[in-house]
Amino acid sequence: MSVDLSQFFDVFFDEAEEHLANLESQVLGLDLTAVDTDTQNEIFRAAHSIKGGAATFGFKDMADLTHNVETLLDDVRKGRRAMTTEMVDAILQTVDVLKAMAAAHRARAPLPDSAGRALTERLVAMVKQAPDTAPLHGSAPAASINQIYRIEALISGEHDWHDMLMRLADFPKARVVSYPLESGSSEPLIIEVDGLPADLDLVVDCLCFVLPRDSIRTGTSGAAAAQPVEDDTFGFFDPIVEALVSGETASSGDEDGFGFFGPIPTAPSQKPASGAADECFGFFDAEPPLPQPTPAQPVANMAEAANSAEAPQHVAVAAPHREARAAESSSIRVGVEKVDQLLNLVGELVITQSMLAQCGSALDPVANERLLAGIVQLERNTRELQESVMSIRMLPISAVFSRFPRLVRDIAGRLAKKVELKLIGEHTELDKGFIEKLSDPLTHLVRNSLDHGIELPEVRAGRGKPETGTLTLRAFHRGGNIVIEVGDDGGGLNRERILAKGRERGLPVSDTMTDQEVWALIFEPGFSTAATITDVSGRGVGMDVVRRNIQAMGGRIDIESMLGIGTTMTLRLPLTLAILDGMSVAVGDETFIIPLAFITESLQPQALDVKGVAGHGRVLKVRGDYVPLIALYDAFNIVPKVTELHRGLCVLLEADGERVALFVDDLLGQHQVVIKNLESNYRKVPGVSGATIMGDGRVALILDVPSIISMARAQGHGSKPGEEREAA
Amino acid sequence: MNETFKAQEQAARENLVFTLGNEEYGIDILKVQEIRGYDAVTRIANAPVFMKGVINLRGAIVPIVDLRIKFGLGEPTYNEFTVVIILNVARRVVGIVVDGVSDVINLLPAQIRAAPEFGSLVNTEYVIALGTIEERMIILIDIEKLMTSQEIALFDQAATTI
Numbered sequence: 001m002s003v004d005l006s007q008f009f010d011v012f013f014d015e016a017e018e019h020l021a022n023l024e025s026q027v028l029g030l031d032l033t034a035v036d037t038d039t040q041n042e043i044f045r046a047a048h049s050i051k052g053g054a055a056t057f058g059f060k061d062m063a064d065l066t067h068n069v070e071t072l073l074d075d076v077r078k079g080r081r082a083m084t085t086e087m088v089d090a091i092l093q094t095v096d097v098l099k100a101m102a103a104a105h106r107a108r109a110p111l112p113d114s115a116g117r118a119l120t121e122r123l124v125a126m127v128k129q130a131p132d133t134a135p136l137h138g139s140a141p142a143a144s145i146n147q148i149y150r151i152e153a154l155i156s157g158e159h160d161w162h163d164m165l166m167r168l169a170d171f172p173k174a175r176v177v178s179y180p181l182e183s184g185s186s187e188p189l190i191i192e193v194d195g196l197p198a199d200l201d202l203v204v205d206c207l208c209f210v211l212p213r214d215s216i217r218t219g220t221s222g223a224a225a226a227q228p229v230e231d232d233t234f235g236f237f238d239p240i241v242e243a244l245v246s247g248e249t250a251s252s253g254d255e256d257g258f259g260f261f262g263p264i265p266t267a268p269s270q271k272p273a274s275g276a277a278d279e280c281f282g283f284f285d286a287e288p289p290l291p292q293p294t295p296a297q298p299v300a301n302m303a304e305a306a307n308s309a310e311a312p313q314h315v316a317v318a319a320p321h322r323e324a325r326a327a328e329s330s331s332i333r334v335g336v337e338k339v340d341q342l343l344n345l346v347g348e349l350v351i352t353q354s355m356l357a358q359c360g361s362a363l364d365p366v367a368n369e370r371l372l373a374g375i376v377q378l379e380r381n382t383r384e385l386q387e388s389v390m391s392i393r394m395l396p397i398s399a400v401f402s403r404f405p406r407l408v409r410d411i412a413g414r415l416a417k418k419v420e421l422k423l424i425g426e427h428t429e430l431d432k433g434f435i436e437k438l439s440d441p442l443t444h445l446v447r448n449s450l451d452h453g454i455e456l457p458e459v460r461a462g463r464g465k466p467e468t469g470t471l472t473l474r475a476f477h478r479g480g481n482i483v484i485e486v487g488d489d490g491g492g493l494n495r496e497r498i499l500a501k502g503r504e505r506g507l508p509v510s511d512t513m514t515d516q517e518v519w520a521l522i523f524e525p526g527f528s529t530a531a532t533i534t535d536v537s538g539r540g541v542g543m544d545v546v547r548r549n550i551q552a553m554g555g556r557i558d559i560e561s562m563l564g565i566g567t568t569m570t571l572r573l574p575l576t577l578a579i580l581d582g583m584s585v586a587v588g589d590e591t592f593i594i595p596l597a598f599i600t601e602s603l604q605p606q607a608l609d610v611k612g613v614a615g616h617g618r619v620l621k622v623r624g625d626y627v628p629l630i631a632l633y634d635a636f637n638i639v640p641k642v643t644e645l646h647r648g649l650c651v652l653l654e655a656d657g658e659r660v661a662l663f664v665d666d667l668l669g670q671h672q673v674v675i676k677n678l679e680s681n682y683r684k685v686p687g688v689s690g691a692t693i694m695g696d697g698r699v700a701l702i703l704d705v706p707s708i709i710s711m712a713r714a715q716g717h718g719s720k721p722g723e724e725r726e727a728a
Numbered sequence: 729m730n731e732t733f734k735a736q737e738q739a740a741r742e743n744l745v746f747t748l749g750n751e752e753y754g755i756d757i758l759k760v761q762e763i764r765g766y767d768a769v770t771r772i773a774n775a776p777v778f779m780k781g782v783i784n785l786r787g788a789i790v791p792i793v794d795l796r797i798k799f800g801l802g803e804p805t806y807n808e809f810t811v812v813i814i815l816n817v818a819r820r821v822v823g824i825v826v827d828g829v830s831d832v833i834n835l836l837p838a839q840i841r842a843a844p845e846f847g848s849l850v851n852t853e854y855v856i857a858l859g860t861i862e863e864r865m866i867i868l869i870d871i872e873k874l875m876t877s878q879e880i881a882l883f884d885q886a887a888t889t890i
Contacts (some may be wrong), residue, residue, distance in 0.1 A: 344787030351784075374834045590771065636773030682782065682791040683883050685772055693784045699770035 013106050014333075016062075016098070019046045019053075021402065022408045024095045028405040032083055044073045050098065062101050068123035069094050074201075075127075088124060092406070093119055149204060151191040151218050185608065336432065339392050346382075346389045347674055351697045353382045391429070397475045397484070398426035399435045404446055410470060411450045418457050418468040419450060428475040430482045434573060437553055438484070441546040445569050447487040448472065449621065450541070453490030455569050463564065465489065481555075482575060487568035493519055493561040501527065519559040523547045554597055580675050582702065584668040584694075585651065588638040591700045592664075593673055593692055598705040600652045600659070602667060607646045620650060620661040628654065628713075631663040632703075635711060636689060641665050655706045662708065687711065743833050745860070745866055746813065746826040753826075753831065754859060755852070755871040759815050763829055766810035776881065785814065793880060794825040799850065801827070811812045817872040824875075824880060834864065835859040843867075855885065876885065 023046035047070045054062035067093055075081035097119055103109075151383075193200045206219060214360035224668055233628040353375075360368070360375045401423050412419040430438075454469035461467055472487040496519050502509035502521050509521070523525060525544040550557045555573035574581065583602075610629060619626040628651070633640035642648040642665045650661040674694035678685060678701075691703035743754035767779035769792050782789050782873040792812060794806040804825070812823045843855040850867065854874040857865040875882055 129768055348784075348787040505887055638771075638773070676787075676789045678782070681789060681822060682772075682882075685775070687773065691770070691782060691788065691789045693789075698768060699782050699784050699789055701770065701772075 009057060011101055016050050016053055016102050019050045020095050020098055022046045024092065024406055025402055026312050027091050028087065028409060030083060032085065047073055059105055061099055065094060065098060065120055067118055068127060072123065072553050073129050087126065102304055132380040137376050148192050151193065263277050279566060280585060287443045342389050346386050347693065350382055350386055351693060351695065353378050353698065354695055393432050394429035395432050395435050396427045396429055400442060401426050404437065404473060407443065407446060407477040408450065417450065417454055417458065419454055420468050420470050422470060422472045424472065425475040428477060428482065434553060437549065441549045442486065444542050444546050449486060449490065453488035482573045485568050487566060489566040492563040492565055493573060494568050498522060519561060575666050580673050582673050583670050584700065585664040586666045587632045587664050588640050590638055591668065591694065593700050593702040594651060595702065596644055596703060598653045598655050600654050602649055602651045605650045610645050622652065623695055627656045627659050629661045629663060630708060630711065638695050653705050653708055658709050660709050743835065744829065745833055746829045747832050748795055748799060748827055752830065752864060752866045754866045754868045757832060759817055759871055761814040761816045761821060764812050764814060765808060766806050766812050766825060785787060785821065788821055790821050790823055790824040791882060793882065794826060796825060796827060815871060815875065817875045822875055833861060
């Protein structure tokens with residue numbers, strides 16, 4: 001029965017990652033003064049899932065560590081202990097250590113140092129601390145003594161209870177007392193758990209993976225039967241006797257109700273007890289036969305009475321949980337390559353469709369009415385299909401934002417600043433490719449704002465601002481772009497200081513520069529106005545890297561700032577990585593795409609404006625400036641239709657602060673094109689960054705403007721790029 | 729020993745036979761994705777002459793190599809009878825232009841002869857064996873080795889080391 005678990009490791013690690021992220025965000029979201037139960041349960045569940053998974057796959061270190069956190073959380077959940085900042089810190093640290101452990105296990109690397117052990121000790125110490133004497137929500141004192149609990153579950157044939165028994169094997173304290181001999185039998189599975197209520201919870205939790213929750217009943221066994229058993233989550237209720245006497249409903253004090261069963265009385269033989277069980281159970285489930293009348297059992301009657309009184313409420317309370325479970329399984333993991341393949345095929349479909357539409361337009365509309373109607377229909381469906389497929393690649397930006405609450409908390413703590421983080425527009429969707437590439441630049445901007453933007457509390461108070469600074473991350477769509485703003489209400493950029501620093505570094509600055517131009521200076525490499533270098537930022541590396549990263553994604557970054565009021569950095573990104581705004585140009589018989597982001601203007605040169613320089617290369621005079629001129633036909637060895645400059649067109653390109661004029665035959669138009677990789681089946685081609693498929697199904701190459709500009713530079717040094725390449 | 733084994737292994741599978749000039753070549757049919765006509769290609773600047781360019785194959789950008797030019801078979805023409813074999817080699821998709829595709833054959837071990845040291849358009853380095861069917865001689869070549877070779881320069885070298 002040995003199964004190689006290692007094949008599931010990756011799944012576990014992925015899940016653990018998700019659970020850890022969830023745990024982290026929930027803990028950070030906690031308002032310590034008013035902790036709501038949903039969040040508590042969510043946190044507990046996350047910890048519990050990690051522990052369960054880790055134990056199953058034999059990562060004992062992770063399981064042990066999580067176990068302690070879980071114990072703490074469980075106490076909190078049950079109101080035995082209040083959540084403290086100290087605990088939050090410990091939990092966050094645990095999350096870090098767990099992440100490190102998971103990474104180490106994943107890489108099959110040796111485990112990181114003893115951080116885990118120290119943390120475990122700290123957690124154990126916390127666990128041992130006497131829980132609060134005044135429980136938070138007045139539940140009965142915990143039954144913390146060891147006793148024997150019974151779990152009864154009805155197993156219908158469809159449940160894989162072998163799987164369940166295997167799960168149970170993880171719990172040494174659980175013992176199967178009896179089980180149905182054949183599937184479909186009405187005999188319940190009876191399990192005894194010898195231990196604390198927490199142990200019982202674990203077993204029940206585990207069973208819930210396999211069985212519907214409402215088919216599981218728990219109770220104490222033996223002399224302890226009359227003692228109220230405290231548990232508010234897993235269908236474990238005060239004894240019915242008590243409820244009836246007090247005239248209250250059995251579940252009124254509980255947060256949810258999965259069953260209304262009292263503890264099973266000490267059973268001299270098992271049979272009557274299970275009979276009672278069947279009866280109660282039968283009320284909710286259509287499957288089992290009619291209740292077996294067992295009048296001799298008072299508990300059964302009482303339970304029945306309670307049931308009939310409570311049935312509607314039971315249904316109402318149970319329903320949300322089912323929904324929650326349905327929501328959990330409503331997404332699937334799919335490899336990116338599958339999505340990309342889908343995108344390709346849809347792109348192809350669009351081309352075929354436009355070809356059909358073209359053919360159709362030549363037909364007689366009367367004679368071919370139905371065919372033409374079909375083509376129109378096809379067009380509509382294709383467009384919708386394309387949109388849906390594109391949307392698969394889109395993820396909400398919360399995937400990036402989610403790391404910031406933690407980051408801000410940590411950094412603000414280290415800098416002794418008070419900062420409130422506001423996240424707006426977390427559901428704005430953007431391409432998956434951006435999500436990965438955005439996190440570094442955004443992290444840098446956030447760190448900058450925290451370090452240089454927001455002032456220390458006393459400074460803020462002195463300036464008449466609230467002590468707590470506000471950092472706002474906002475994302476939204478505007479005009480075919482995604483805009484992400486990182487704003488703070490801190491000190492703002494200091495124009496004088498930036499100018500002074502610029503002069504010091506020998507940059508061409510003047511006092512008449514506009515604010516925009518001055519702010520742009522901070523993107524210069526090595527530029528930092530921070531008085532002191534901290535471990536957070538101020539080394540002057542970074543802003544230039546941020547700008548480069550954003551530009552590499554086809555976006556741009558702007559700064560707005562006002563001294564004493566705050567600074568806002570605005571990133572603008574195209575909607576998706578896979579699509580590019582381009583200008584198509586013709587040279588000879590060929591079509592090329594120039595990314596629009598690099599084009600500053602297009603103009604028709606006058607013959608007089610073109611000058612040769614020292615026998616090599618030519619320059620074009622544009623409003624008094626001389627710009628190197630490259631003829632695309634020359635660079636790519638194409639036979640052009642136009643060689644006289646004044647009959648063609650020049651496109652002025654700008655990248656990395658350099659400008660060139662690119663001579664082409666003609667401009668064809670502006671398109672949004674889907675970027676295809678040339679290297680997936682071929683190789684890197686100099687001067688070409690990729691390819692795309694045009695509306696007629698032909699391939700057009702996308703020009704790599706920076707590399708063309710460096711060609712122009714090479715041209716200045718010697719032979720023309722065309723010749724150079726031929727020689728090579 | 730290894731060569732013989734390899735020859736028999738390929739022979740045991742089906743081979744797609746195509747013609748280049750007067751010679752017939754066999755390639756492992758499992759490397760063939762499809763056979764199609766010659767479409768308009770988009771030329772790649774500054775590439776070798778036998779590298780015709782790239783085509784759009786259902787959304788994938790696929791390079792096309794004209795083996796006729798590569799092996800110097802006179803003036804190649806491109807018309808409706810020009811055949812392109814789309815290959816799946818080294819986890820990439822590439823197309824080759826040949827004179828024609830004749831048939832698919834199964835060779836018995838008895839029909840296999842060791843590769844000679846000379847005599848075909850294709851460098852003997854890529855020839856696995858010779859197959860004989862009646863009067864025909866089929867040169868079995870390792871198309872994957874040929875297409876990933878430096879000679880064809882289809883891929884960046886870093887990418888071809890698998």
